[in-house]
Amino acid sequence: MARIVQKFGGTSVADVDRIRNVANKVAAEVRAGHQVAVVVSAMAGQTNGLVKHCTEISPIHDAREYDVVVAAGEQITSGLLALALQKIGIPARSWLGWQLPVRTDGTHGKARILGIETAEIERRMDQGEVAVVAGFQGIAEGDHRITTLGRGGSDTSAVALAAALDAERCDIYTDVDGVYTTDPRIVAKARKLERITYEEMLELASQGAKVLQTRSVEMAMNHRVRVQVLSSFDERPGSDLPGTLVVDEDEIVEQEIVSGIAYSRDEAKITLVRVPDRPGIAASIFGPLAEAAINVDMIVQNVSDDGKTTDLTFTVGKADLDRARHVIEAAEHDLRYQRLVADGDVVKVSVIGVGMRSHAGVAQRMFRALADKGINILVISTSEIKVSVLIAEEYAELALRALHTAYGLDRA
Amino acid sequence: MARIVQKFGGTSVADVDRIRNVANKVAAEVRAGHQVAVVVSAMAGQTNGLVKHCTEISPIHDAREYDVVVAAGEQITSGLLALALQKIGIPARSWLGWQLPVRTDGTHGKARILGIETAEIERRMDQGEVAVVAGFQGIAEGDHRITTLGRGGSDTSAVALAAALDAERCDIYTDVDGVYTTDPRIVAKARKLERITYEEMLELASQGAKVLQTRSVEMAMNHRVRVQVLSSFDERPGSDLPGTLVVDEDEIVEQEIVSGIAYSRDEAKITLVRVPDRPGIAASIFGPLAEAAINVDMIVQNVSDDGKTTDLTFTVGKADLDRARHVIEAAEHDLRYQRLVADGDVVKVSVIGVGMRSHAGVAQRMFRALADKGINILVISTSEIKVSVLIAEEYAELALRALHTAYGLDRA
Numbered sequence: 001m002a003r004i005v006q007k008f009g010g011t012s013v014a015d016v017d018r019i020r021n022v023a024n025k026v027a028a029e030v031r032a033g034h035q036v037a038v039v040v041s042a043m044a045g046q047t048n049g050l051v052k053h054c055t056e057i058s059p060i061h062d063a064r065e066y067d068v069v070v071a072a073g074e075q076i077t078s079g080l081l082a083l084a085l086q087k088i089g090i091p092a093r094s095w096l097g098w099q100l101p102v103r104t105d106g107t108h109g110k111a112r113i114l115g116i117e118t119a120e121i122e123r124r125m126d127q128g129e130v131a132v133v134a135g136f137q138g139i140a141e142g143d144h145r146i147t148t149l150g151r152g153g154s155d156t157s158a159v160a161l162a163a164a165l166d167a168e169r170c171d172i173y174t175d176v177d178g179v180y181t182t183d184p185r186i187v188a189k190a191r192k193l194e195r196i197t198y199e200e201m202l203e204l205a206s207q208g209a210k211v212l213q214t215r216s217v218e219m220a221m222n223h224r225v226r227v228q229v230l231s232s233f234d235e236r237p238g239s240d241l242p243g244t245l246v247v248d249e250d251e252i253v254e255q256e257i258v259s260g261i262a263y264s265r266d267e268a269k270i271t272l273v274r275v276p277d278r279p280g281i282a283a284s285i286f287g288p289l290a291e292a293a294i295n296v297d298m299i300v301q302n303v304s305d306d307g308k309t310t311d312l313t314f315t316v317g318k319a320d321l322d323r324a325r326h327v328i329e330a331a332e333h334d335l336r337y338q339r340l341v342a343d344g345d346v347v348k349v350s351v352i353g354v355g356m357r358s359h360a361g362v363a364q365r366m367f368r369a370l371a372d373k374g375i376n377i378l379v380i381s382t383s384e385i386k387v388s389v390l391i392a393e394e395y396a397e398l399a400l401r402a403l404h405t406a407y408g409l410d411r412a
Numbered sequence: 413m414a415r416i417v418q419k420f421g422g423t424s425v426a427d428v429d430r431i432r433n434v435a436n437k438v439a440a441e442v443r444a445g446h447q448v449a450v451v452v453s454a455m456a457g458q459t460n461g462l463v464k465h466c467t468e469i470s471p472i473h474d475a476r477e478y479d480v481v482v483a484a485g486e487q488i489t490s491g492l493l494a495l496a497l498q499k500i501g502i503p504a505r506s507w508l509g510w511q512l513p514v515r516t517d518g519t520h521g522k523a524r525i526l527g528i529e530t531a532e533i534e535r536r537m538d539q540g541e542v543a544v545v546a547g548f549q550g551i552a553e554g555d556h557r558i559t560t561l562g563r564g565g566s567d568t569s570a571v572a573l574a575a576a577l578d579a580e581r582c583d584i585y586t587d588v589d590g591v592y593t594t595d596p597r598i599v600a601k602a603r604k605l606e607r608i609t610y611e612e613m614l615e616l617a618s619q620g621a622k623v624l625q626t627r628s629v630e631m632a633m634n635h636r637v638r639v640q641v642l643s644s645f646d647e648r649p650g651s652d653l654p655g656t657l658v659v660d661e662d663e664i665v666e667q668e669i670v671s672g673i674a675y676s677r678d679e680a681k682i683t684l685v686r687v688p689d690r691p692g693i694a695a696s697i698f699g700p701l702a703e704a705a706i707n708v709d710m711i712v713q714n715v716s717d718d719g720k721t722t723d724l725t726f727t728v729g730k731a732d733l734d735r736a737r738h739v740i741e742a743a744e745h746d747l748r749y750q751r752l753v754a755d756g757d758v759v760k761v762s763v764i765g766v767g768m769r770s771h772a773g774v775a776q777r778m779f780r781a782l783a784d785k786g787i788n789i790l791v792i793s794t795s796e797i798k799v800s801v802l803i804a805e806e807y808a809e810l811a812l813r814a815l816h817t818a819y820g821l822d823r824a
Contacts, residue, residue: 057495062494069488094480
């Protein structure tokens, strides 16, 4: 007997038939003798619809009321799944964020989980009852109002619950059957990974792979929760499914140098041409951006030609491009740059692998592969287990395929 | 300055545009210097959709989970209206049933309100904040889970809140502009009533008029809450609208004998032919029905022809007809009736007026008017301020028009 957390995303609970299908998957684990807690997302499309209502009423809105509105989606699914489980003879009860409670900080709209009370559901799980927990939501410490965890937050709910329950495994059911070396819709030869390390998954998620929410991976890594990514449309029970396990590095015997290649089209590039090359200039550019809550990702500053001015390039989220531009233009008088060049038609491609730590030449191989295809690199940034480049968006597919081959990831 | 509760039904908040329109109506009262609490229903169609999901999963379901699912509708509207109010500069905050809290008994699916905590919203209303309360929902005393008040329950939420706040008025905004002498879709000469007594409104609601939930009128009567029914599609502010006021009898100077005529197609008739005419036979028929939670409305027992057997006719809700039939047939051996005749094609027509108390011949006028049109009366039942008859459904419109004229209710 093991304790398992299962999480089902929006496409897995998109209608009543699929909710019935999910109930069967839960029942299979219960009948195998496991104690099960289930975390559910909103039915596919529902959250988008609710967000749209909020935005139509007010583009900039009170995040506390936004949370009240969008949390309703997971509430509905939790009740429906509890009904579907009861219908097939599995004792079950729904739990909303404020009921467990899932305590969070007060950052409405993208709150962080502080703790989950599990005493009562553990007592009931011991008696064979399935806890159906509404994902994505909690209750704020300060104002006791509903909070939500940001898009994809149900993954984080599931991992946090698995950590709190000290669960043997957290199965994330989704519309893909695992984590791939890269997006199989673009690279036909992409391979499904049997295992991947927390560190790599974290980089993949934060560099654009949409399979898991970044925060959920961070939390899994911190609490050493074994996460399995698998398909909710496969008929076999979870323990028989060849999903992808996200685990500790020492659980992986043969480590590839590069495990995966991620890409993100959500980037935009801003270049400030001929900025005065003096101390403090970077601070006076990025200070106002930080104040406006605009995240800056890659930054590159050219070596000064004349010793007096330099060109500064950085990237922001595509959705923030207009705002970033306004912030910079408002500070033009202080910054005294000659020209601002904005470019939204870029894509960030990242190769990721813990093997890089012990292997040289990984970045070089990337630059070579891209050069061979005539792809110009606009910005480069690296971390211990990742090399990212910014390139023109039109080369995205070509670059992904070239890099996939160059690192020997192609399926035989 | 007065304290006002406004309630907006599902058609009034059916989409984002209408929610904006509602915000303007609330703002008008705030700008007139009033303290306002607003109670909202779910967006039109949403509750039906959620109920359908529950029923598809399981026709007979755990009412506690049903409540979790359907309460989401009002939650969404409360957040959206708070956003719409903030957008036009009116301080506002949403309140869910469990947040105020609205304490109810544990009868999930049709809970009764036990009390509403208003100290915090009163403090905020004093500071000019509008309380946007999700209607239809509360939290159960025992299990601390979400409860709902039954269909139309937001009316009851509004009246209970008005009572708790000692509000000057409870304005119920709906898709009609008041209470009519009868259904204006059937009787073109129906008149809107300026005022109606609690007692009459209660009979109208319980005899089929859908304008207010019966329980809300009961509660208004018990707590002497002045209720105004008005249209949410009229552009004028609430205090200028000629809606219908539901008030105490002594507030009505010239009382008509009959104020309104209601009808209900939700009835079905069962006749047990040749039931043994012995003491206790009624108990042995209606006992099992009560145990099955089937409400019996009208009952008539014919005088026995032969002194040994009699015919017994009664009505149940149309939705309960099949179940009632099974309950009776299961007890056939005890009851020893000769034949069971069920008829769903009936309508109950009721004339209602507090003036009946002091006027004779009201029922006689009804029987005469129906006889003149050749309409056969199947069952009769009366109360102090009401006469109801059951007739064949095909005569419904004809009967309504004939009675409307006979009691002098036609608009000039």
